[in-house]
Amino acid sequence: MMENVIIVGSGPAGLTAALYTAREGLNPLVISGMAFGGQLQLTTVVENFPAFPDGIPGPDLVMRIRNQAQKFGARFIDEDLTGIEADGDPFKVMVNEKEYESRSIIIATGASAKWLGLDSEQRLIGRGVSSCATCDGPLYRNKKVAVVGGGDTAMEDSLFLSKFAREVIIIHRRDKFRASKILQSRVMSTSNIKIRWNSIVDEVIGSEFVKGIRIKDTVNGTLDEIQIDGLFVAIGHAPNTSFLKGKLKLDEKGYIITRDEVFTDIPGIFVAGDVADKRYRQAITAAASGAKAALEVRAFLM
Numbered sequence: 001m002m003e004n005v006i007i008v009g010s011g012p013a014g015l016t017a018a019l020y021t022a023r024e025g026l027n028p029l030v031i032s033g034m035a036f037g038g039q040l041q042l043t044t045v046v047e048n049f050p051a052f053p054d055g056i057p058g059p060d061l062v063m064r065i066r067n068q069a070q071k072f073g074a075r076f077i078d079e080d081l082t083g084i085e086a087d088g089d090p091f092k093v094m095v096n097e098k099e100y101e102s103r104s105i106i107i108a109t110g111a112s113a114k115w116l117g118l119d120s121e122q123r124l125i126g127r128g129v130s131s132c133a134t135c136d137g138p139l140y141r142n143k144k145v146a147v148v149g150g151g152d153t154a155m156e157d158s159l160f161l162s163k164f165a166r167e168v169i170i171i172h173r174r175d176k177f178r179a180s181k182i183l184q185s186r187v188m189s190t191s192n193i194k195i196r197w198n199s200i201v202d203e204v205i206g207s208e209f210v211k212g213i214r215i216k217d218t219v220n221g222t223l224d225e226i227q228i229d230g231l232f233v234a235i236g237h238a239p240n241t242s243f244l245k246g247k248l249k250l251d252e253k254g255y256i257i258t259r260d261e262v263f264t265d266i267p268g269i270f271v272a273g274d275v276a277d278k279r280y281r282q283a284i285t286a287a288a289s290g291a292k293a294a295l296e297v298r299a300f301l302m
Contacts, residue, residue, distance in 0.1 A: 014273070173218055
């Protein structure tokens with residue numbers, strides 16, 4: 001069976017693309033992956049997505065969009081993609097032992113946050129541990145939080161959180177930041193931001209929710225504990241593009257290089273969401289790019 005469009009990915013970008021192409025009667029096939037929903041699955045409450053004034057749990061939001069797409073005919077395969085042939089006519093997508101052919105493809109595999117690698121951190125993701133200050137920061141009004149990192153993202157997150165939190169502590173493994181000078185200056189001049197130099201998080205403390213962190217000094221190895229309400233990990237994101245190496249043009253960090261937001265260098269292959277967006281990384285911007293990619297698929301198939 002020849003598909004009109006195959007969508008790879010099931011976060012807000014892929015699901016919105018599925019909704020739009022389904023309403024166009026294109027009967028999209030979505031390779032959603034085992035980790036359905038992307039980063040929204042790790043978000044406790046989404047308060048900045050339109051139409052939900054009281055907020056909505058991230059997993060509930062992605063299920064609503066999925067159900068809406070299915071209503072118009074989108075089909076889902078909840079398995080991981082295992083291969084892609086981007087240089088043929090038609091394109092081919094492999095899922096385990098099965099091969100699917102399509103006239104067009106939308107890549108919406110997103111980007112994954114880099115974590116510290118602690119068992120306690122993973123256990124408390126969505127329960128006080130977050131990788132998205134913009135998403136979760138307002139939940140910590142008048143509370144005490146920590147940010148791990150030393151780059152621009154960590155500085156931007158700390159400045160954003162300082163508008164809500166009573167105190168923000170930056171945990172950095174070295175004795176100086178690698179962030180831009182202007183962001184460093186803003187952080188240094190913000191009264192409720194404190195810095196712990198030469199430090200790493202050794203353990204996240206809490207049974208059901210984050211209660212604190214244990215910090216290890218990288219110079220002398222001493223340990224101490226800090227009571228906090230939330231931990232924001234800001235050490236970067238990695239685009240989920242390993243399967244595209246040698247098939248599409250990627251930048252030095254692995255993000256897909258696009259033209260006019262959603263076009264790749266191969267006609268018929270389009271991009272949506274955080275797999276190409278290293279600046280905004282918001283559910284609403286991902287959804288918007290999914291809509292744009294879907295509209296371009298429609299034009300391509302006409």
